[in-house]
Amino acid sequence: MTSSSAENPPEISPVERRLRAALEYLSAPIMIILNYFGERAIMLGNAMAALFRPPFRLRLFLEQMEFVGVGSIPIIALVGFFSGAVSAQQAITALRIFNQERFVGATVGISLAQELAPVFTGLMITARAGSGMATELGSMRITEQIDALSTFAVDPIQYLVTPRVIATTLIMPIMGMVFNIVGLLGAYLFSIYFEHIDLGQFSEQFTFWTDPKDYIIGGTKALVFGLTLSVAACYQGFNVRGGAKEVGLATTRAVVAGSVSILVSDYFLIDAFHILWPYKS
Amino acid sequence: MNQPPEPTSQPPAPGAISAPPGNPLAQRDERWQIRVRGLNKTFGPQHVLRGIDLDIERGRTNIIIGGSGQGKSVLMKHLMGLLHPDSGEIWVDGVDVVPFSAAEMGKLRRKFGMVFQYAALFDSMNVVENIAFPLIERYKLSRDEIMERVRDLLRRLDLENVGGIEKKIPPELSGGQRKRVGLARALIDRPEILLYDEPTTGLDPVATKNVDEMIRRTADDFGVTSVVISHDMASTFRIGDRISMLAEGKIVVTGGPQEVLASRHPALREFIETSGLVAPEGAPQA
Numbered sequence: 001m002t003s004s005s006a007e008n009p010p011e012i013s014p015v016e017r018r019l020r021a022a023l024e025y026l027s028a029p030i031m032i033i034l035n036y037f038g039e040r041a042i043m044l045g046n047a048m049a050a051l052f053r054p055p056f057r058l059r060l061f062l063e064q065m066e067f068v069g070v071g072s073i074p075i076i077a078l079v080g081f082f083s084g085a086v087s088a089q090q091a092i093t094a095l096r097i098f099n100q101e102r103f104v105g106a107t108v109g110i111s112l113a114q115e116l117a118p119v120f121t122g123l124m125i126t127a128r129a130g131s132g133m134a135t136e137l138g139s140m141r142i143t144e145q146i147d148a149l150s151t152f153a154v155d156p157i158q159y160l161v162t163p164r165v166i167a168t169t170l171i172m173p174i175m176g177m178v179f180n181i182v183g184l185l186g187a188y189l190f191s192i193y194f195e196h197i198d199l200g201q202f203s204e205q206f207t208f209w210t211d212p213k214d215y216i217i218g219g220t221k222a223l224v225f226g227l228t229l230s231v232a233a234c235y236q237g238f239n240v241r242g243g244a245k246e247v248g249l250a251t252t253r254a255v256v257a258g259s260v261s262i263l264v265s266d267y268f269l270i271d272a273f274h275i276l277w278p279y280k281s
Numbered sequence: 282m283n284q285p286p287e288p289t290s291q292p293p294a295p296g297a298i299s300a301p302p303g304n305p306l307a308q309r310d311e312r313w314q315i316r317v318r319g320l321n322k323t324f325g326p327q328h329v330l331r332g333i334d335l336d337i338e339r340g341r342t343n344i345i346i347g348g349s350g351q352g353k354s355v356l357m358k359h360l361m362g363l364l365h366p367d368s369g370e371i372w373v374d375g376v377d378v379v380p381f382s383a384a385e386m387g388k389l390r391r392k393f394g395m396v397f398q399y400a401a402l403f404d405s406m407n408v409v410e411n412i413a414f415p416l417i418e419r420y421k422l423s424r425d426e427i428m429e430r431v432r433d434l435l436r437r438l439d440l441e442n443v444g445g446i447e448k449k450i451p452p453e454l455s456g457g458q459r460k461r462v463g464l465a466r467a468l469i470d471r472p473e474i475l476l477y478d479e480p481t482t483g484l485d486p487v488a489t490k491n492v493d494e495m496i497r498r499t500a501d502d503f504g505v506t507s508v509v510i511s512h513d514m515a516s517t518f519r520i521g522d523r524i525s526m527l528a529e530g531k532i533v534v535t536g537g538p539q540e541v542l543a544s545r546h547p548a549l550r551e552f553i554e555t556s557g558l559v560a561p562e563g564a565p566q567a
Contacts (some may be wrong), residue, residue: 055418144401150363151395152415153387 043157043238044231047165050158057163064167068129069175075124076175077182083116084108084183085190092195101197105206108187113214114221114273117179119266121172122225126258130233133164134254137237138247146238161238165230172226173219180218217273224265229258309375314339314474314506315360320369322355329355331530333369337474337523342500342507344517346552347527353510356527357476360508361393362386373474391419394467394505395476399483400459402451408440408462409447415470434465437502438495457488461495468503475499477509481516489513493520514556518542526552 012020091107137160140146149156184206191197236254240246306316315337322330329352337343337360347353358364359371362378370377378389402411412434413427435441438461443449451459460480467475477496481489497520500507511517517524518538525535528548534541541549 139404143399143404144397145403147358147363148395148397148401148403151361151390151393152418153390154418 040231040235043161043235044165044227046157047162047231047234050155050162051166053158057159060159060163061167064163065171067132068125068164068168069171072125072128072175073178075128076121076179079120079124080117080179080182081186083120083179084112084186084188087111087116087183088187088190088195092191092197101195102201103205103209104187104191104195104197105202105204106209109184109206109210110214112180112183112187113210113218114270115218115266117176117183118172118218118221118225119262121176121179121222122229122262123259125168125172125175125226126229126233126255126262129168130229130258131251131255133230133233134237134251135247137161137234138240138250141238141240142243142247156238161234164234165227168230169223169226172222176218176222177215180215213277217270217277220273221266221269224269225262228261228265232257232261306370306372306375306377310339312339313337314374315508316370316372317356317360318370318372320356320359320371321367322352322359322364323367329530330359330366330369333527333530333532335525335532335535337506337508339506340500340504341522342496342509342520343523343525344509344511344521345525345527346511346514346517348512348552351527352530353512353527354478357395357478357508357510360474361395361476362389391470392473393476394470394472394474396460396463396467396478396480398479400451400463402454402459402462402466404451406450407447408449408451408454411451411462412465412469414466419470430469431465434468438465440465456484457491460484460492464495464499468499468505471503473505475503475505475507477507477511479510479512481511481513489516490519492516496520512552514553 087108088104091104092101095101095103095107137146140160146156146160149159188202191202192199233254236250236257237247240250306318310316313336315335317333317335317337320330320333320335321328333356335345335356345353345356355364359366362381366379369379371379373389373392378386381389403414406414409428409431412431416422416427416430431447432441435446440446440458440461443458446458451462454462480496481492484492493516496507496509499505509517509520521538523536524538524541525532526541526546526549527533534544534546534549536544542553544550
């Protein structure tokens with residue numbers, strides 16, 4: 001009986017068949033989205049679980065801090081300086097309409113702390129370190145180096161992904177502060193020496209309007225961006241199948257996914273923070 | 282201090298599932314070190330392994346031949362526990378390792394060493410760091426102890442005379458040197474079983490012969506059980522003590538070199554004849 005029912009599954013009516021097909025069709029995008037986030041969440045969960053399990057490889061973590069952080073300082077400083085200067089230029093142009101150029105220090109200070117520093121730092125780290133991570137892990141995958149780790153009973157997630165995710169997450173707020181400082185320097189130099197804004201007014205407005213909360217918001221955003229960009233990069237690199245072409249594609253996907261995740265999560269984070277800490281008026 | 286163990290026969294790991302009483306597979310066999318029974322593996326719609334039965338002879342060079350895409354590497358990854366079968370049994374020294382947990386599998390892997398097709402050396406490490414990697418990860422040995430064992434292997438594998446070999450990074454090594462460094466890394470923790478994944482792929486005939494000699498000498502000098510995945514028929518008959526052919530997901534022929542050479546199995550005949558090892562049947566004799 002059992003075998004015959006297995007061989008002849010019960011007939012389903014045409015209406016039911018159409019309903020099932022429609023349901024599958026409609027649920028497909030939801031399944032893709034759930035699958036997308038689910039796979040990355042599982043990798044993040046495994047990487048975090050591995051953090052509390054020996055052996056603890058401090059050296060790997062420090063190497064990644066060096067690669068993601070110290071190695072990125074020149075590009076962060078360069079972009080930070082000109083971003084600060086350009087922001088000051090734009091702010092002065094707008095404020096001059098109302099004869100309020102003195103507020104340039106405050107405007108640039110807040111926007112650097114809350115937005116420009118974490119977002120631009122995230123994008124720079126994605127372009128430089130995220131792409132590097134995806135390429136390195138992808139190359140290790142196609143040359144069987146990741147399989148080799150498994151043959152020595154070394155958990156590849158713990159060895160490769162955990163240090164990268166933790167190092168990037170922790171270094172991002174520090175790099176954001178570097179961006180802030182250099183950006184302010186750029187804004188200051190441009191405002192004082194090119195636009196002849198009064199130094200006292202620049203400083204006074206900056207110190208009056210910017211709060212520690214602006215830096216807390218920026219730092220928290222940088223932490224979240226570090227987590228999302230590193231998970232995106234490690235996931236793409238770790239799951240490469242094929243050859244050199246796929247490694248290239250994984251790197252592209254890592255940069256796109258990292259950048260998009262930064263910009264999308266930025267919107268929701270700043271919304272959440274503005275509910276928590278409304279604007280000063 | 283956590284010292285690396287000398288290779289010894291080990292009792293069944295805790296948690297290992299016992300075979301039914303009287304199951305001959307559940308006892309350590311002096312002749313067979315690994316016994317595979319009814320191994321099945323599918324990847325999506327692809328049924329790659331279709332009930333593999335295979336015996337690996339202890340202390341000998343066992344070759345598994347077969348065409349590309351027949352599942353040779355998949356079978357090898359199962360032997361080492363890197364893949365989990367859909368069904369079937371893999372008995373290593375009388376213990377079915379298929380139900381092993383990840384931790385038990387980690388311990389089991391110390392019995393194995395694996396030499397990858399293109400060596401799979403870690404690009405970010407130099408030769409010494411690559412070879413010492415298993416020791417560094419598994420034990421707390423002093424630098425001197427590690428270096429002593431690394432240098433011993435470099436000497437035994439004829440690598441010590443390569444100028445500045447210790448500090449070289451993988452891209453600076455030739456194909457043959459990479460294979461030998463990969464072999465040294467696989468041997469450093471004194472495994473009982475050594476797996477080679479297509480070791481002669483991409484090598485010229487002279488380098489191929491050197492690698493064959495290396496495999497043969499390693500089996501003799503280190504007393505390991507060798508399992509070699511290959512589709513190089515000349516190498517197979519040069520070094521193989523026992524040859525098994527994998528075709529369409531099954532072991533279709535197995536035995537000593539002469540038995541295999543005498544087999545009438547069509548897939549094997551085609552394989553041997555197209556390799557040029559023997560003249561096709563019906564071809565004019567020279």
